[in-house]
Amino acid sequence: MKRSLILWIPLAGYLIFLLVASLGLNREQQTVIESRMIGKPMPGIDLPAASTLSPALSTKQMADGKPRLLNIFASWCVPCAAEAPQLTQLAQRGVRIDAVAIRDAQKDVDAFLKRYGNPYQRIGLDARSTLQFYLGSSGVPETFVVDGKGIIRYQHIGYIGPQDLDTIMTKLREAES
Amino acid sequence: MRRLLPLMLVCAAPAFAQTALPPAPYADRQLEDPAQEAKATALMHTIRCLTCQSQSIADSNASMASDMRSEIRERIKRGEEPEHIRAWLIERYGDWISYKPTAEPILWPLWAAPALLLGAGGVLAWKRIRHKRKGSA
Numbered sequence: 001m002k003r004s005l006i007l008w009i010p011l012a013g014y015l016i017f018l019l020v021a022s023l024g025l026n027r028e029q030q031t032v033i034e035s036r037m038i039g040k041p042m043p044g045i046d047l048p049a050a051s052t053l054s055p056a057l058s059t060k061q062m063a064d065g066k067p068r069l070l071n072i073f074a075s076w077c078v079p080c081a082a083e084a085p086q087l088t089q090l091a092q093r094g095v096r097i098d099a100v101a102i103r104d105a106q107k108d109v110d111a112f113l114k115r116y117g118n119p120y121q122r123i124g125l126d127a128r129s130t131l132q133f134y135l136g137s138s139g140v141p142e143t144f145v146v147d148g149k150g151i152i153r154y155q156h157i158g159y160i161g162p163q164d165l166d167t168i169m170t171k172l173r174e175a176e177s
Numbered sequence: 178m179r180r181l182l183p184l185m186l187v188c189a190a191p192a193f194a195q196t197a198l199p200p201a202p203y204a205d206r207q208l209e210d211p212a213q214e215a216k217a218t219a220l221m222h223t224i225r226c227l228t229c230q231s232q233s234i235a236d237s238n239a240s241m242a243s244d245m246r247s248e249i250r251e252r253i254k255r256g257e258e259p260e261h262i263r264a265w266l267i268e269r270y271g272d273w274i275s276y277k278p279t280a281e282p283i284l285w286p287l288w289a290a291p292a293l294l295l296g297a298g299g300v301l302a303w304k305r306i307r308h309k310r311k312g313s314a
Contacts, residue, residue: 033227036271103198103240128201129244136269138227139241 035136035144035155042070042150043134047124050101051109057098057124059131063150067175068096069168070144071120072132074104075112077140079159084116086160091119095172099123100131102140143168147175200240201247208250217250220259223276224249224266233276 044060062068071087073080091097099120101109109123126132135144145154154171156164208214221235228239234246252262266274278284
Protein backbone atom coordinates (compact mmCIF):
# COMPACT_ATOMS: atom_id res chain seq x y z
CA MET A 1 0.00 0.00 0.00
CA LYS A 2 2.68 2.47 1.09
CA ARG A 3 4.81 1.53 -1.88
CA SER A 4 2.09 2.21 -4.42
CA LEU A 5 1.51 5.64 -2.88
CA ILE A 6 5.17 6.50 -3.38
CA LEU A 7 4.82 5.61 -7.04
CA TRP A 8 2.33 8.47 -7.47
CA ILE A 9 4.71 11.12 -6.20
CA PRO A 10 6.43 11.81 -9.57
CA LEU A 11 3.07 12.21 -11.28
CA ALA A 12 1.87 14.56 -8.55
CA GLY A 13 5.07 16.53 -8.91
CA TYR A 14 4.58 16.76 -12.64
CA LEU A 15 1.00 17.97 -12.22
CA ILE A 16 2.13 20.66 -9.78
CA PHE A 17 4.74 21.75 -12.30
CA LEU A 18 2.12 21.84 -15.04
CA LEU A 19 -0.19 23.96 -12.87
CA VAL A 20 2.54 26.48 -12.04
CA ALA A 21 3.69 26.65 -15.66
CA SER A 22 0.18 27.16 -17.05
CA LEU A 23 -0.57 29.87 -14.50
CA GLY A 24 2.71 31.54 -15.40
CA LEU A 25 1.82 31.55 -19.09
CA ASN A 26 -1.20 33.72 -18.44
CA ARG A 27 0.64 36.25 -16.35
CA GLU A 28 1.42 39.72 -17.65
CA GLN A 29 4.96 39.49 -19.03
CA GLN A 30 6.00 43.12 -18.94
CA THR A 31 6.20 44.47 -15.42
CA VAL A 32 6.27 48.14 -14.55
CA ILE A 33 9.51 48.97 -12.79
CA GLU A 34 8.91 51.60 -10.18
CA SER A 35 11.81 53.75 -9.17
CA ARG A 36 13.25 53.16 -5.70
CA MET A 37 14.23 56.82 -5.57
CA ILE A 38 10.86 58.03 -4.25
CA GLY A 39 11.49 59.81 -0.95
CA LYS A 40 15.14 60.38 -1.85
CA PRO A 41 16.80 63.58 -3.04
CA MET A 42 16.88 64.33 -6.74
CA PRO A 43 20.31 63.36 -8.12
CA GLY A 44 22.14 66.52 -9.12
CA ILE A 45 23.32 66.53 -12.70
CA ASP A 46 24.09 69.41 -15.07
CA LEU A 47 22.55 68.84 -18.46
CA PRO A 48 23.09 70.94 -21.58
CA ALA A 49 20.16 72.63 -23.29
CA ALA A 50 18.14 70.20 -25.37
CA SER A 51 16.47 72.94 -27.38
CA THR A 52 17.10 76.48 -28.54
CA LEU A 53 13.68 77.40 -27.14
CA SER A 54 14.27 76.66 -23.44
CA PRO A 55 17.30 77.03 -21.16
CA ALA A 56 19.44 74.12 -19.97
CA LEU A 57 18.59 72.16 -16.83
CA SER A 58 20.63 71.48 -13.76
CA THR A 59 18.83 69.13 -11.40
CA LYS A 60 20.96 70.55 -8.59
CA GLN A 61 18.74 73.63 -8.56
CA MET A 62 15.44 71.95 -7.84
CA ALA A 63 15.25 72.69 -4.12
CA ASP A 64 13.87 76.22 -4.35
CA GLY A 65 10.97 75.88 -1.93
CA LYS A 66 8.21 75.03 -4.38
CA PRO A 67 7.27 71.69 -5.94
CA ARG A 68 7.55 71.06 -9.64
CA LEU A 69 7.33 68.34 -12.23
CA LEU A 70 10.23 66.74 -14.00
CA ASN A 71 8.98 65.30 -17.26
CA ILE A 72 11.09 62.75 -19.06
CA PHE A 73 10.33 62.78 -22.75
CA ALA A 74 11.85 62.52 -26.21
CA SER A 75 10.97 63.93 -29.61
CA TRP A 76 11.02 60.38 -31.03
CA CYS A 77 8.53 59.11 -28.45
CA VAL A 78 4.95 58.96 -29.67
CA PRO A 79 3.14 58.82 -26.30
CA CYS A 80 5.13 61.95 -25.36
CA ALA A 81 3.31 63.79 -28.14
CA ALA A 82 0.03 62.37 -26.88
CA GLU A 83 0.61 63.73 -23.38
CA ALA A 84 1.67 67.20 -24.58
CA PRO A 85 -1.86 68.72 -24.34
CA GLN A 86 -2.11 67.53 -20.73
CA LEU A 87 1.25 69.06 -19.86
CA THR A 88 0.17 72.31 -21.49
CA GLN A 89 -2.97 72.26 -19.32
CA LEU A 90 -0.84 71.73 -16.22
CA ALA A 91 1.44 74.60 -17.20
CA GLN A 92 -1.62 76.82 -17.70
CA ARG A 93 -2.72 75.94 -14.16
CA GLY A 94 0.59 77.32 -12.95
CA VAL A 95 2.50 74.07 -12.53
CA ARG A 96 6.22 74.46 -13.10
CA ILE A 97 7.51 71.77 -15.43
CA ASP A 98 11.14 71.00 -16.17
CA ALA A 99 12.03 68.39 -18.71
CA VAL A 100 14.71 65.99 -19.77
CA ALA A 101 14.93 64.96 -23.41
CA ILE A 102 16.34 61.45 -23.73
CA ARG A 103 18.75 60.57 -26.53
CA ASP A 104 17.64 63.52 -28.57
CA ALA A 105 18.95 66.11 -31.01
CA GLN A 106 18.39 69.83 -30.67
CA LYS A 107 16.67 70.32 -34.01
CA ASP A 108 14.31 67.41 -33.33
CA VAL A 109 13.37 68.80 -29.92
CA ASP A 110 12.80 72.25 -31.46
CA ALA A 111 10.52 70.74 -34.10
CA PHE A 112 8.67 68.73 -31.44
CA LEU A 113 8.07 71.81 -29.28
CA LYS A 114 6.90 73.90 -32.23
CA ARG A 115 4.46 71.22 -33.20
CA TYR A 116 3.09 70.18 -29.81
CA GLY A 117 3.71 73.30 -27.69
CA ASN A 118 6.30 74.07 -25.06
CA PRO A 119 5.04 73.78 -21.49
CA TYR A 120 8.59 73.52 -20.13
CA GLN A 121 10.61 76.05 -18.15
CA ARG A 122 13.92 74.30 -18.71
CA ILE A 123 14.89 71.33 -20.85
CA GLY A 124 18.06 69.33 -20.32
CA LEU A 125 19.52 66.96 -22.85
CA ASP A 126 20.27 63.49 -21.53
CA ALA A 127 22.07 62.10 -24.55
CA ARG A 128 22.95 58.77 -22.92
CA SER A 129 20.17 58.13 -20.42
CA THR A 130 22.52 59.01 -17.55
CA LEU A 131 20.00 60.97 -15.49
CA GLN A 132 17.46 58.24 -16.21
CA PHE A 133 19.70 55.65 -14.58
CA TYR A 134 20.29 57.94 -11.61
CA LEU A 135 16.54 58.36 -11.25
CA GLY A 136 15.69 54.68 -11.55
CA SER A 137 13.50 55.57 -14.50
CA SER A 138 12.93 52.90 -17.10
CA GLY A 139 11.40 54.58 -20.11
CA VAL A 140 9.70 57.53 -21.74
CA PRO A 141 7.47 59.23 -20.91
CA GLU A 142 7.74 59.39 -17.17
CA THR A 143 7.00 62.25 -14.82
CA PHE A 144 8.39 62.88 -11.35
CA VAL A 145 6.94 65.17 -8.69
CA VAL A 146 9.80 66.92 -6.89
CA ASP A 147 9.05 68.90 -3.72
CA GLY A 148 10.51 72.25 -2.64
CA LYS A 149 13.37 70.53 -0.84
CA GLY A 150 14.39 68.66 -3.95
CA ILE A 151 13.00 65.34 -2.71
CA ILE A 152 11.35 63.03 -5.27
CA ARG A 153 7.80 62.48 -4.06
CA TYR A 154 6.01 60.64 -6.84
CA GLN A 155 6.64 58.89 -10.13
CA HIS A 156 4.09 58.67 -12.90
CA ILE A 157 5.04 55.96 -15.38
CA GLY A 158 3.81 56.29 -18.93
CA TYR A 159 1.73 58.88 -20.67
CA ILE A 160 -0.26 61.46 -18.68
CA GLY A 161 -3.83 61.26 -19.89
CA PRO A 162 -6.66 63.67 -19.06
CA GLN A 163 -7.70 61.15 -16.38
CA ASP A 164 -4.33 61.53 -14.62
CA LEU A 165 -4.44 65.31 -14.15
CA ASP A 166 -6.24 65.13 -10.80
CA THR A 167 -3.70 62.67 -9.40
CA ILE A 168 -0.80 64.83 -10.54
CA MET A 169 -2.36 67.95 -9.01
CA THR A 170 -3.01 66.08 -5.73
CA LYS A 171 0.57 64.82 -5.61
CA LEU A 172 1.85 68.35 -6.24
CA ARG A 173 -0.32 69.68 -3.43
CA GLU A 174 0.93 66.93 -1.12
CA ALA A 175 4.47 67.85 -2.05
CA GLU A 176 3.88 71.40 -0.82
CA SER A 177 3.56 70.32 2.78
CA MET B 178 -11.31 56.54 -33.70
CA ARG B 179 -10.25 59.90 -32.46
CA ARG B 180 -10.82 58.92 -28.88
CA LEU B 181 -8.99 55.67 -29.37
CA LEU B 182 -5.95 57.31 -30.87
CA PRO B 183 -4.06 58.15 -27.65
CA LEU B 184 -4.67 54.62 -26.41
CA MET B 185 -3.35 53.15 -29.62
CA LEU B 186 -0.32 55.38 -29.44
CA VAL B 187 0.43 54.21 -25.93
CA CYS B 188 0.24 50.59 -26.99
CA ALA B 189 2.25 51.04 -30.15
CA ALA B 190 5.09 53.24 -29.06
CA PRO B 191 7.27 51.27 -26.66
CA ALA B 192 8.01 48.58 -29.21
CA PHE B 193 9.00 50.89 -32.01
CA ALA B 194 10.31 53.94 -30.22
CA GLN B 195 13.86 54.33 -31.42
CA THR B 196 16.17 57.24 -31.60
CA ALA B 197 18.22 58.64 -34.42
CA LEU B 198 21.21 59.30 -32.16
CA PRO B 199 24.36 57.20 -32.61
CA PRO B 200 24.96 54.71 -29.78
CA ALA B 201 26.95 55.70 -26.69
CA PRO B 202 30.76 55.26 -27.02
CA TYR B 203 31.08 51.92 -25.25
CA ALA B 204 27.69 50.49 -26.12
CA ASP B 205 29.08 48.07 -28.68
CA ARG B 206 32.80 48.62 -28.33
CA GLN B 207 34.95 46.57 -26.02
CA LEU B 208 37.22 48.08 -23.42
CA GLU B 209 40.89 48.21 -24.33
CA ASP B 210 41.93 46.20 -21.28
CA PRO B 211 40.79 42.55 -21.72
CA ALA B 212 40.59 41.96 -17.97
CA GLN B 213 38.30 44.97 -17.54
CA GLU B 214 36.22 43.93 -20.54
CA ALA B 215 35.80 40.46 -19.05
CA LYS B 216 34.55 42.01 -15.80
CA ALA B 217 32.17 44.30 -17.64
CA THR B 218 30.80 41.50 -19.85
CA ALA B 219 30.23 39.21 -16.88
CA LEU B 220 28.25 41.96 -15.16
CA MET B 221 26.28 42.89 -18.28
CA HIS B 222 25.08 39.31 -18.65
CA THR B 223 23.49 39.49 -15.22
CA ILE B 224 21.77 42.87 -15.56
CA ARG B 225 18.25 42.74 -16.88
CA CYS B 226 17.21 44.99 -19.73
CA LEU B 227 14.51 47.49 -18.72
CA THR B 228 12.90 47.54 -22.15
CA CYS B 229 13.13 43.90 -23.23
CA GLN B 230 12.53 42.35 -19.87
CA SER B 231 13.45 38.76 -20.71
CA GLN B 232 16.91 39.68 -21.93
CA SER B 233 20.08 40.80 -20.26
CA ILE B 234 21.48 44.13 -21.39
CA ALA B 235 24.28 42.20 -23.08
CA ASP B 236 21.73 40.53 -25.36
CA SER B 237 19.38 43.42 -26.00
CA ASN B 238 19.37 45.88 -28.86
CA ALA B 239 17.17 48.38 -27.03
CA SER B 240 18.71 51.84 -26.93
CA MET B 241 18.39 51.97 -23.16
CA ALA B 242 20.32 48.70 -22.89
CA SER B 243 23.14 50.03 -25.05
CA ASP B 244 23.30 53.17 -22.91
CA MET B 245 23.54 50.98 -19.85
CA ARG B 246 26.29 48.83 -21.40
CA SER B 247 28.26 51.97 -22.09
CA GLU B 248 27.64 53.26 -18.56
CA ILE B 249 28.88 49.96 -17.09
CA ARG B 250 31.99 49.79 -19.29
CA GLU B 251 32.89 53.39 -18.48
CA ARG B 252 32.48 52.79 -14.76
CA ILE B 253 34.63 49.64 -14.92
CA LYS B 254 37.20 51.61 -16.88
CA ARG B 255 37.30 54.17 -14.08
CA GLY B 256 38.07 51.32 -11.69
CA GLU B 257 34.68 50.73 -10.15
CA GLU B 258 33.98 47.18 -8.94
CA PRO B 259 31.21 45.22 -10.74
CA GLU B 260 29.38 44.42 -7.50
CA HIS B 261 29.42 48.10 -6.61
CA ILE B 262 27.76 48.94 -9.92
CA ARG B 263 25.20 46.19 -9.36
CA ALA B 264 24.41 47.59 -5.92
CA TRP B 265 24.09 51.06 -7.42
CA LEU B 266 21.55 49.81 -9.96
CA ILE B 267 19.60 47.78 -7.38
CA GLU B 268 19.38 50.89 -5.21
CA ARG B 269 17.51 52.58 -8.07
CA TYR B 270 15.56 49.81 -9.76
CA GLY B 271 15.24 47.19 -7.03
CA ASP B 272 16.40 43.55 -7.05
CA TRP B 273 14.45 43.11 -10.24
CA ILE B 274 17.26 44.51 -12.38
CA SER B 275 19.77 41.87 -11.33
CA TYR B 276 19.67 38.28 -12.55
CA LYS B 277 22.03 37.22 -9.80
CA PRO B 278 20.00 35.76 -6.93
CA THR B 279 20.52 37.46 -3.59
CA ALA B 280 20.49 35.95 -0.08
CA GLU B 281 17.14 37.60 0.77
CA PRO B 282 14.85 35.44 2.98
CA ILE B 283 12.41 34.99 0.08
CA LEU B 284 15.08 33.03 -1.77
CA TRP B 285 16.08 30.76 1.13
CA PRO B 286 13.93 27.87 -0.18
CA LEU B 287 15.79 28.15 -3.49
CA TRP B 288 19.17 27.88 -1.80
CA ALA B 289 17.99 25.14 0.54
CA ALA B 290 16.38 23.01 -2.19
CA PRO B 291 19.56 21.26 -3.43
CA ALA B 292 20.63 20.36 0.10
CA LEU B 293 17.14 19.09 0.98
CA LEU B 294 16.84 17.03 -2.21
CA LEU B 295 20.29 15.57 -1.76
CA GLY B 296 19.43 14.74 1.84
CA ALA B 297 16.16 13.07 0.85
CA GLY B 298 17.89 11.11 -1.88
CA GLY B 299 20.60 10.03 0.53
CA VAL B 300 18.10 8.78 3.09
CA LEU B 301 16.23 6.88 0.39
CA ALA B 302 19.40 5.29 -0.95
CA TRP B 303 20.64 4.40 2.52
CA LYS B 304 17.33 2.74 3.42
CA ARG B 305 17.38 0.77 0.17
CA ILE B 306 20.93 -0.43 0.67
CA ARG B 307 20.21 -1.51 4.24
CA HIS B 308 17.04 -3.27 3.10
CA LYS B 309 18.92 -5.16 0.39
CA ARG B 310 21.68 -6.22 2.79
CA LYS B 311 19.14 -7.53 5.27
CA GLY B 312 17.48 -9.40 2.45
CA SER B 313 20.67 -11.02 1.24
CA ALA B 314 21.90 -11.88 4.77
